[in-house]
Amino acid sequence: MSETTAPPPESQAPVPDKNLPEHTAGTGSRASQVLREVATGGFGVTVLAFVLALVVGAILILLVDPDVQEAAGYIFARPSDFFGAAWSAVSDAYSAMFRGAVVNYQATDAAGFFRPITETMTLATPLIIAALGVAVAFRAGLFNIGAQGQVIMGATLAGFLGFTWNLPAGIHLLFCLLGGIIAGGIWAGIAGFLKARTGAHEVIVTIMLNYIALYLLQYLLTTSAFATGNQPKSPSVASSAQLPLLLGDGFRLNAGFLLAIAAAVFVWWLMTRSTIGFQFRAVGSNAHAARTAGMNVTTTFILVMVVSGALAGLAGATQVLGTEKFLTDGIAGSLGFDAITVALLGRSKPMGIFFAGLLYGGLNVGGRVMEVSTGTPIDIVLVIQSLVVLFIAAPPLVRAIFHLPAPRGLSKGVAA
Structure with a gap:
């Protein structure tokens, strides 16, 4: 009769180092899991997270814009007024943000044209x-x-x-x-x-x-x-x-x-x-x-x-x-x-x-430029920033919204 090797008794299983503080033992801590899950998303998920944040921001812009609110009162009578006001509110707000952050294509000189991107770089320096x-x-x-x-x-x-x-x-x-x-x-x-x-x-x-x-x-x-x-x-x-x-x-x-x-x-x-x-x-x-x-x-x-x-x-x-x-x-x-x-x-x-x-x-x-130019509350920008972080910190949520497959090599418990 062939011999079978019995599994080692539980008492012989590897024992974690008791001298190691609990907060440093292994990778099972919740903090480490969160860091790994945040890092699983790719560039595409980041872009989609930003797009989602802009979409939600656009909805908030529509909710606070007075022209859109007025046109919504008779949307069934003249729906074109509502959609026209909605497009103007969102496009004006985001174009003002672009002019304030990247280039001011309405400027009359080169300094005014390029000043927005230099301000962005200045503000970003200590952040980076x-x-x-x-x-x-x-x-x-x-x-x-x-x-x-x-x-x-x-x-x-x-x-x-x-x-x-x-x-x-x-x-x-x-x-x-x-x-x-x-x-x-x-x-x-x-x-x-x-x-x-x-x-x-x-x-x-x-x-x-x-x-x-x-x-x-x-x-x-x-x-x-x-x-x-x-x-x-x-x-x-x-x-x-x-x-x-x-x-x-x-x-x-x-x-x-x-x-x-x-x-x-x-x-x-x-x-x-x-x-x-x-x-x-x-x-x-x-x-x-x-x-x-x-x-x-x-x-x-x-x-x-x-x-x-x-x-x-x-x-x-x-x-x-x-x-x-x-x-x-x-x-x-x-x-x-x-x-x-x-x-x-x-x-x-x-x-x-x-x-x-x-x-x-x-x-x-x-x-700031968007607030001054269009009257859109600066809080909208803060909401967009928060949503970008929320979506990027939850890659599974973004993948679920866009029906994207999980990255290869990740377990279902992490990437689902």
């Missing part, structure tokens, strides 16, 4: 850099929700060095940029250290650090070292510390955009060509397996957050040295939170983030 930092953390399996605070700290130190130090041009700018990078890296490193050493969840820690950074800046703007007069506003940074304009005084586009391109190239090299980037991705995919392979997971967590925060700090430095020129308590606006959106839109890939930042910046700039 900060989103790259958020993406580094995402790729390593961490949620850096503290980009807002890191942007604030980067802007604070860069601005302080800009209006207090007196150095030659070029050298002064370099020191200010380095100051922003260091401040953002240290601020995020606090969260990385606490996670690595104590298991504190990075989402909670970074959110709390956002508030600390905001209130710290508000306090500093009341001190004699930062404030000017009775206004919560710092002195302007010296001209030697300002990012040079790329197209002359008639445009706001500055060298920060070149830094955004350089940052995208750096993150691409870091995550795909460097050893440390491989460790980041390995820990993000399976922290337990990475530890078994000999990687220092706790040190990697700290390094990931430092790199992520350094990029966010650089974004804050470009904001104060290139666009605003002085510090206020609103220097960051919603930049850090928008960066999370841009990172998701770009699927945490440098090229995707670059174009997602331009798209997001264009929606913001074009939305």
Whole structure:
């Protein structure tokens, strides 16, 4: 009679490393699953998500347009009036957005024609850099929700060095940029250290650090070292510390955009060509397996957050040295939170983030022109932005609406 090999008893099954904190063990965590599901959609799904958002936005435009509302009162008597008013409302709104974000084809000179795209690039610059930092953390399996605070700290130190130090041009700018990078890296490193050493969840820690950074800046703007007069506003940074304009005084586009391109190239090299980037991705995919392979997971967590925060700090430095020129308590606006959106839109890939930042910046700039030109509420733009994120974060929903097949190689549980 042939012998059969009995399965190993349950007691001999591999036992997870008890020394590994629960939040780092394996890939079964909900956070890692969400990140993987968001990353499953392709370029086509992204485009369709944007189209869906525009369609829903068009419906909202029709609901708030007074001419459409009036024509809807007698739609059965004269339906042509309703459809004509509907077409005019939507086309006028979206054409105004295009003129404000890309090119103003109604302009009478070349400067006016190209100014919209330069404004889009200016607004997108800090968004792209900060989103790259958020993406580094995402790729390593961490949620850096503290980009807002890191942007604030980067802007604070860069601005302080800009209006207090007196150095030659070029050298002064370099020191200010380095100051922003260091401040953002240290601020995020606090969260990385606490996670690595104590298991504190990075989402909670970074959110709390956002508030600390905001209130710290508000306090500093009341001190004699930062404030000017009775206004919560710092002195302007010296001209030697300002990012040079790329197209002359008639445009706001500055060298920060070149830094955004350089940052995208750096993150691409870091995550795909460097050893440390491989460790980041390995820990993000399976922290337990990475530890078994000999990687220092706790040190990697700290390094990931430092790199992520350094990029966010650089974004804050470009904001104060290139666009605003002085510090206020609103220097960051919603930049850090928008960066999370841009990172998701770009699927945490440098090229995707670059174009997602331009798209997001264009929606913001074009939305203001749309509001002024047509009276369409700016809230419509915010709805479109939110819907784009919603649809992109749910590729199965987009595929279901357009009856698209699931990508090959994905299980039904992920891609359905």
